[in-house]
Amino acid sequence: MASIAVHSVTVDFPIYESIRSFKRDLLQRAGGLIRHDSRHSQRVTVRSLDNISFSVEHGDRLGLIGHNGAGKSTLLRVLAGVYEPVAGKVVTEGKVSPLFNTSPGMVVDDTGYENIFTCGLYLGMSMREIQAKVNDIAEFTELGEYLALPVRTYSTGMLVRLGFAIATAIDPEILLLDEGLGAGDARFTEKASKRIDALIQRSSILVLASHSDGLIRSMCNKAVLMDQGKALRVGAVDEVLEAYHELTQTKSGT
Amino acid sequence: MGSNYQAAVGDMVQGFRNWRMWTRLAWSDVKGRYRRTVIGPFWATLSLGIVIFAMSVVMARLFNADLRQFLPYLTAGMVTWALISSILNESTSVFTTGETLIKSLRFPLSTLVFALVWRNLIMFAHNLSIHAVATVLMSVPLSWTSLALFPGLLLIALNGLWVAVLLGIFGARFRDVPPVVTAVLQVVVFVTPIFWNADQIKGKLGFVLTDLNVFYHFVQIVRGPLLGTAPAYLSWLVVLGVSVFGWVVTLAMFSRFRRRIAYWL
Numbered sequence: 001m002a003s004i005a006v007h008s009v010t011v012d013f014p015i016y017e018s019i020r021s022f023k024r025d026l027l028q029r030a031g032g033l034i035r036h037d038s039r040h041s042q043r044v045t046v047r048s049l050d051n052i053s054f055s056v057e058h059g060d061r062l063g064l065i066g067h068n069g070a071g072k073s074t075l076l077r078v079l080a081g082v083y084e085p086v087a088g089k090v091v092t093e094g095k096v097s098p099l100f101n102t103s104p105g106m107v108v109d110d111t112g113y114e115n116i117f118t119c120g121l122y123l124g125m126s127m128r129e130i131q132a133k134v135n136d137i138a139e140f141t142e143l144g145e146y147l148a149l150p151v152r153t154y155s156t157g158m159l160v161r162l163g164f165a166i167a168t169a170i171d172p173e174i175l176l177l178d179e180g181l182g183a184g185d186a187r188f189t190e191k192a193s194k195r196i197d198a199l200i201q202r203s204s205i206l207v208l209a210s211h212s213d214g215l216i217r218s219m220c221n222k223a224v225l226m227d228q229g230k231a232l233r234v235g236a237v238d239e240v241l242e243a244y245h246e247l248t249q250t251k252s253g254t
Numbered sequence: 255m256g257s258n259y260q261a262a263v264g265d266m267v268q269g270f271r272n273w274r275m276w277t278r279l280a281w282s283d284v285k286g287r288y289r290r291t292v293i294g295p296f297w298a299t300l301s302l303g304i305v306i307f308a309m310s311v312v313m314a315r316l317f318n319a320d321l322r323q324f325l326p327y328l329t330a331g332m333v334t335w336a337l338i339s340s341i342l343n344e345s346t347s348v349f350t351t352g353e354t355l356i357k358s359l360r361f362p363l364s365t366l367v368f369a370l371v372w373r374n375l376i377m378f379a380h381n382l383s384i385h386a387v388a389t390v391l392m393s394v395p396l397s398w399t400s401l402a403l404f405p406g407l408l409l410i411a412l413n414g415l416w417v418a419v420l421l422g423i424f425g426a427r428f429r430d431v432p433p434v435v436t437a438v439l440q441v442v443v444f445v446t447p448i449f450w451n452a453d454q455i456k457g458k459l460g461f462v463l464t465d466l467n468v469f470y471h472f473v474q475i476v477r478g479p480l481l482g483t484a485p486a487y488l489s490w491l492v493v494l495g496v497s498v499f500g501w502v503v504t505l506a507m508f509s510r511f512r513r514r515i516a517y518w519l
C-alpha cells in the first residue's frame with residue numbers, strides 16, 4: 001500500500017549571490033517570505049514551504065493548486081526527495097516517480113533509441129523493463145526511422161514526443177506530475193492525454209501540481225491550496241477550489 | 255548524526271550498484287566530446303602525445319639525458335598526471351554540471367561521481383597508447399612488476415571517488431573552488447617530479463618535492479609499473495594512508511552536507 005505523510009515540512013532556500021540587489025528584487029514579488037537567518041545575520045533565506053502537513057492514502061489523487069511562486073513545485077520536489085526539508089519530515093511508502101520534465105538526461109548526440117534506454121534508466125526502469133517497452137514507446141512517438149538518427153536532428157515537437165513517450169512508459173506507485181508536462185501539436189495532445197490517463201490509472205497515488213482548476217477538478221479527489229509557501233486549505237476538491245477562487249478575487253481586487 | 259552517516263554510505267553503495275547508469279553516462283561523455291570527428295577520443299590522446307614527444311626532445315637535450323630513458327619516463331609520468339589532474343579538475347563541478355538531473359530525479363548523488371572516475375579511466379586507457387608507442391620505440395623491457403599497474407590504478411580510482419565527492423561538495427557551495435583547484439594543479443605539475451627526475455633535485459628541497467609531496471607518490475604507483483619498476487613501499491604506504499584519511503573525512507562531510515547539495519545548485 002502506497003502512502004505519503006507530510007509532517008510540518010518547512011523549506012528555506014539560502015540566497016548567496018549579490019544579496020542586496022537580489023533581496024530588493026525578491027521583496028517586490030509574491031513569493032515566499034524572505035528572512036535573515038538568526039545564526040548568520042549575513043545569510044538571506046527564502047521560506048518556500050512553511051509548516052506544511054497533509055497525508056495521502058493509497059488510491060488518492062491529490063491536486064496542488066496555487067498561483068505562481070506558491071510553492072507547488074518545491075513541494076513536489078520535496079515529495080520526490082530532491083530537497084530534504086530543513087524542518088519536519090516526509091514519510092513515503094512505495095516507489096516515487098517524479099515527472100517534472102520529459103527529458104531528464106537526454107543526450108542530444110545519441111539516437112532516439114539510445115535515449116529511450118538512457119532516459120529509461122534515469123527514470124528508474126531496469127534494462128529488461130525498457131526492452132519490453134521499447135516497441136510501445138517507439139510506436140507512440142510515430143517517429144519511425146527517425147529513432148535511428150541523433151536526437152539533435154529532431155524538431156522541438158519530435159523531441160517532446162520522444163521524451164513524453166519515455167516518461168509516460170513507467171509503472172509508478174507514487175506519481176508526481178508537474179503540469180508543465182505538455183506535449184506537442186494538437187493531434188498529438190489527444191493521444192497524449194489518453195496516455196497520461198493510462199499512466200495515472202496505473203499509479204497508486206497521484207500528486208499533480210497545477211494552477212488550472214479544470215485539470216484538478218477532472219483528475220483529483222483531494223486538493224491542497226498553496227499560497228506563499230503555506231497550505232491554506234486541505235480537503236475535498238470543490239471546497240479547496242472555492243477557496244482558490246476567493247483568493248484569486250482578493251488578490252486581483254487589491 | 256548516525257542516520258545521516260548511514261544515508262551517506264547508502265548513497266555510495268547504491269550509486270555503485272547503479273553501474274549501468276554511470277558506465278553509460280561515462281561512455282556517452284567520452285563519445286560526445288569528439289562526436290563526428292574521425293578519430294574520436296583519440297584527439298585528446300593525439301594532442302597530449304604531440305606535446306610529450308616534442309617536450310621530450312627539447313628536455314632530454316636540456317637535462318643532457320638519454321632520450322631512450324627520458325621519453326618513456328615522460329610519457330608514463332604525463333599520462334598518469336593527465337589522469338590525476340583531470341579527475342581533480344572535473345571533481346569541483348561534478349554536482350553543478352548535474353544540476354538538471356539532481357533537481358528533477360531522485361537518484362544516488364554518487365552515481366555522478368562514479369561516472370566521473372570511470373570516464374577518466376576510459377580516457378587513461380586511450381592515453382596509454384602514447385606510452386605504448388614510447389615503449390616500443392625505445393624498447394623498454396616489460397616485467398611482471400608492470401602488473402602492479404592494476405592495484406595502482408585501483409588506488410587512484412578509490413581516491414578519485416572521495417576527492418570527487420569532497421571537491422564536488424565544496425565546488426557546489428563555493429563557486430570559487432574550481433578556478434582555485436585549476437590554478438593549484440598548474441603549479442603542482444611543475445613542482446612534482448614529472449618533467450624532471452626525482453634525483454635531479456637533492457637536499458631539503460628534493461625531500462619536500464618528492465617524499466613530502468603526496469602527488470609524487472600517487473604518480474609513482476602508476477608510473478613505476480608502466481616503466482617496469484616497482485614503486486617504493488613508502489609510495490604505497492602514503493597512498494594507502496591518504497585513501498583511509500580521505501574517505502573518513504569525505505564520509506563525514508558527505509553525511510553532513512549531502513542533503514544540502516540540491517539547495518546550493
